[in-house]
Amino acid sequence: MQYQRIILAARPRGPVRPDVFKLETVDVPALGAGEVLVHNEYLSLDPYMRGRMSDAKSYAAPQPLNETMIGATAGVVVDSRDARFAPGDTVSAMLGWAEMGVAKGDALRKVDTARVPLSAFLGVAGMPGMTAWYGLNEIIRPRPGETVVVSAASGAVGSAVGQLAKRMGCRAVGIAGGPEKCAYVVDTLGFDACVDYKAGNLAEDLKRAVPDGIDGLFENVGGTVFDTALARMNAFGRVALCGLISGYSGAQIPIHNLRSVLLNRLTMRGFIVTEHMDLWPRGLAELEELVASGALRYRETVAQGLAAAPEAFIGLLEGRNFGKQLVRLTG
Amino acid sequence: MQYQRIILAARPRGPVRPDVFKLETVDVPALGAGEVLVHNEYLSLDPYMRGRMSDAKSYAAPQPLNETMIGATAGVVVDSRDARFAPGDTVSAMLGWAEMGVAKGDALRKVDTARVPLSAFLGVAGMPGMTAWYGLNEIIRPRPGETVVVSAASGAVGSAVGQLAKRMGCRAVGIAGGPEKCAYVVDTLGFDACVDYKAGNLAEDLKRAVPDGIDGLFENVGGTVFDTALARMNAFGRVALCGLISGYSGAQIPIHNLRSVLLNRLTMRGFIVTEHMDLWPRGLAELEELVASGALRYRETVAQGLAAAPEAFIGLLEGRNFGKQLVRLTG
Numbered sequence: 001m002q003y004q005r006i007i008l009a010a011r012p013r014g015p016v017r018p019d020v021f022k023l024e025t026v027d028v029p030a031l032g033a034g035e036v037l038v039h040n041e042y043l044s045l046d047p048y049m050r051g052r053m054s055d056a057k058s059y060a061a062p063q064p065l066n067e068t069m070i071g072a073t074a075g076v077v078v079d080s081r082d083a084r085f086a087p088g089d090t091v092s093a094m095l096g097w098a099e100m101g102v103a104k105g106d107a108l109r110k111v112d113t114a115r116v117p118l119s120a121f122l123g124v125a126g127m128p129g130m131t132a133w134y135g136l137n138e139i140i141r142p143r144p145g146e147t148v149v150v151s152a153a154s155g156a157v158g159s160a161v162g163q164l165a166k167r168m169g170c171r172a173v174g175i176a177g178g179p180e181k182c183a184y185v186v187d188t189l190g191f192d193a194c195v196d197y198k199a200g201n202l203a204e205d206l207k208r209a210v211p212d213g214i215d216g217l218f219e220n221v222g223g224t225v226f227d228t229a230l231a232r233m234n235a236f237g238r239v240a241l242c243g244l245i246s247g248y249s250g251a252q253i254p255i256h257n258l259r260s261v262l263l264n265r266l267t268m269r270g271f272i273v274t275e276h277m278d279l280w281p282r283g284l285a286e287l288e289e290l291v292a293s294g295a296l297r298y299r300e301t302v303a304q305g306l307a308a309a310p311e312a313f314i315g316l317l318e319g320r321n322f323g324k325q326l327v328r329l330t331g
Numbered sequence: 332m333q334y335q336r337i338i339l340a341a342r343p344r345g346p347v348r349p350d351v352f353k354l355e356t357v358d359v360p361a362l363g364a365g366e367v368l369v370h371n372e373y374l375s376l377d378p379y380m381r382g383r384m385s386d387a388k389s390y391a392a393p394q395p396l397n398e399t400m401i402g403a404t405a406g407v408v409v410d411s412r413d414a415r416f417a418p419g420d421t422v423s424a425m426l427g428w429a430e431m432g433v434a435k436g437d438a439l440r441k442v443d444t445a446r447v448p449l450s451a452f453l454g455v456a457g458m459p460g461m462t463a464w465y466g467l468n469e470i471i472r473p474r475p476g477e478t479v480v481v482s483a484a485s486g487a488v489g490s491a492v493g494q495l496a497k498r499m500g501c502r503a504v505g506i507a508g509g510p511e512k513c514a515y516v517v518d519t520l521g522f523d524a525c526v527d528y529k530a531g532n533l534a535e536d537l538k539r540a541v542p543d544g545i546d547g548l549f550e551n552v553g554g555t556v557f558d559t560a561l562a563r564m565n566a567f568g569r570v571a572l573c574g575l576i577s578g579y580s581g582a583q584i585p586i587h588n589l590r591s592v593l594l595n596r597l598t599m600r601g602f603i604v605t606e607h608m609d610l611w612p613r614g615l616a617e618l619e620e621l622v623a624s625g626a627l628r629y630r631e632t633v634a635q636g637l638a639a640a641p642e643a644f645i646g647l648l649e650g651r652n653f654g655k656q657l658v659r660l661t662g
Binding site for chain 1: 388389390553566572573574575585586587589590592593594595596597598599600601602603606
C-alpha cells in the first residue's frame with residue numbers, strides 16, 4: 001500500500017514559494033510493536049510551520065529537509081499494534097503533511113466525534129483553541145469589564161480569544177484584514193468591535209474601538225498592528241505574545257512603541273502552548289464542551305487534497321484564509 | 332529668610348538645554364501645623380526627571396511650569412511643627428531643586444547617618460537602590476548560576492543590580508560607556524565582566540561576555556543596547572524594563588529583536604518602583620545594612636551648588652556622570 005506525502009525540499013528565502021515543497025509517493029511501512037497506522041482525514045496548517053522551515057536558532061529544531069513536513073492531523077485508525085487503539089477509532093496526532101502515518105500510541109489522542117466534528121480537534125478544540133485558552137487564562141487573566149484586543153481575530157486562535165474573553169465579561173475587540181472578516185468577527189463571533197487594518201486608518205479606528213484603552217492584548221501578528229495596539233495599552237496591561245506572523249517571511253518589522261511597556265508598566269510574555277501540556281486536559285475539556293454546546297463558534301477554510309497544501313499554506317501566511325485553515329486529505 | 336530654587340521655565344523640545352530652567356530666590360514660608368522646614372544638603376538627579384519635563388501622556392503628572400523642579404533631597408531639619416521631627420534630624424524627602432523646603436512630616440523619611448552617609452540615602456540606600464532591589468527580586472528573580480546583564484552598569488541603579496546579583500550567586504555582566512566605567516564596574520564593584528558599548532563592537536563583545544546567554548536583563552537604556560541584549564536572551568529569560576534613557580530626548584529608537592520575546596518565551600515587565608512602597612521598608616533595611624557593612628559599594632558624582640544642577644542633569648542624560656549624580660547644596 002502506498003500513500004502521498006509532502007516533504008520540505010529546500011528552505012525558503014523570503015516569502016515561501018511552492019517549489020520548496022515536493023509531493024512524493026511512499027510505501028506504508030510495516031507496523032512495529034506499539035505502533036498504530038492512521039489514515040489522515042484532515043491536515044492542519046498553522047503559522048508556526050513557517051518558523052520550522054527556517055534553520056535559524058529557535059525554540060524548536062528546524063524541519064529537516066527531505067522529510068515529511070511537520071503538522072497536526074486528524075484521522076481514523078486503520079491498523080494497530082497498541083491495545084488501546086482499534087481500527088475505526090478517531091484520533092488526532094502530529095503525522096505531518098501526509099495521507100497516512102504511523103505513530104506510537106502515546107503520540108495519539110483519541111477524540112470523540114459524537115458531539116464535536118473531527119476537524120474541530122485541529123482548531124478550536126485542539127492546539128489553536130488551547131493557545132487562546134492559555135494566553136487568556138495564564139497571561140492576560142482578564143477581569144470583567146476589561147478590554148481585550150486580539151489581532152488575526154478571524155483566525156483559528158483569534159476567534160477563540162475574543163469569544164472566551166466575552167465569556168469572561170470583557171469587551172472583546174478584534175483586528176482583522178478586510179470588511180468581510182470584520183463583519184464575521186462581530187456578527188457571528190459576537191465581538192464588541194473589529195478594526196480592519198487594511199482600511200488605512202488603523203490608529204484612529206482602533207482608538208475608537210477601545211474607548212477605555214486596552215487591558216489585555218493577545219498578539220498574533222506583530223509589526224504595525226502590534227505597534228498600534230501598544231500605543232493604546234492601559235496601565236498594568238498584559239500582552240500575550242503568541243505570534244509575529246507579519247515577520248515570518250523574513251522581513252524585520254521594528255517596534256517603535258516599546259516605551260509603552262515602561263510607561264504603562266506592562267507585562268509582556270511570549271509563550272509556546274505545547275510547553276504547557278499539563279493544562280491541556282483541563283483546557284481541552286472546557287473547549288470541547290463549549291464547541292459541543294454551540295457556545296464557541298468557528299469557521300474553517302478547507303483545501304481539497306494533499307497537493308493543495310502548499311498553496312493553502314502560502315495563503316495562510318498572506319492572510320487569504322478565513323478561519324482555521326485545513327486540508328482535507330480524503331476524497 | 333530666603334533660599335534659592337530652580338523652576339522649569341519651559342518644556343524642552345529634543346535635548347534639554349540649560350535655558351529651560353530658571354534659578355530664582357524666594358522667601359521661606361511660615362510653617363503651618365504639622366509642617367517641617369528642611370535645609371537640603373543634597374539634591375538627587377535622576378533620569379525619570381526628563382520624562383516629567385514633558386507634558387506627553389505618562390504614568391505621572393508632568394512637572395508644572397514655573398514651579399520647583401521635582402527631585403529627591405536629603406538634608407537637616409531646621410524647624411518643625413511635627414512632634415516627630417526636631418531641628419538637627421537628618422531626613423530624605425522630595426523637596427525638589429531647592430536649597431530649602433517645607434513638607435508635612437508624613438512626607439519625610441528620617442535617616443540614620445551613624446553608619447550610612449547622608450548622600451547614600453539618595454542613591455544605593457534610597458530610590459535607585461530600591462529600583463535595583465525590586466527589579467531583581469520581583470521581576471528577574473535570578474537563580475544561582477544564571478547570568479544577569481544590566482545596562483548603565485556604573486550608574487546608581489546599575490551598580491546595585493550587579494552587586495546584588497553577585498550576592499545571589501549569579502554571573503553579573505554590565506554594559507557601560509567607556510573603558511574607565513567598565514574598569515570600575517569589574518575591578519571595584521566586582522562584576523564578572525563589563526562591555527563598553529562605545530567600543531564599536533557591542534554585539535560581539537556582549538556575546539563573549541555572556542557565554543551561557545542572558546537569563547535576566549535589567550534594562551536602563553533602550554535603543555541599540557537593549558536590542559543587542561535581547562538577541563542573547565535564553566529561553567524563559569526575564570527582562571525588567573526600568574528605563575529607556577536612550578530615548579528620553581525624544582528620539583524614537585525602534586527595537587528590532589522583539590521576536591526574541593516570542594522565540595525565547597521571555598517575560599518583560601515595565602515597573603515604577605514608587606508604586607511598590609510596601610516593599611521599601613524591607614528592601615531599604617537590606618540595602619542600608621549592605622552599605623553599612625561595606626558589602627555594597629557605590630560612587631558619586633557631586634556637582635557643587637544649586638546653580639550647577641542644570642548642567643549636571645544634562646550630563647546625566649548624556650552619560651557624562653560616573654555613578655550616582657548628586658548636587659551638593661551647602662557650602
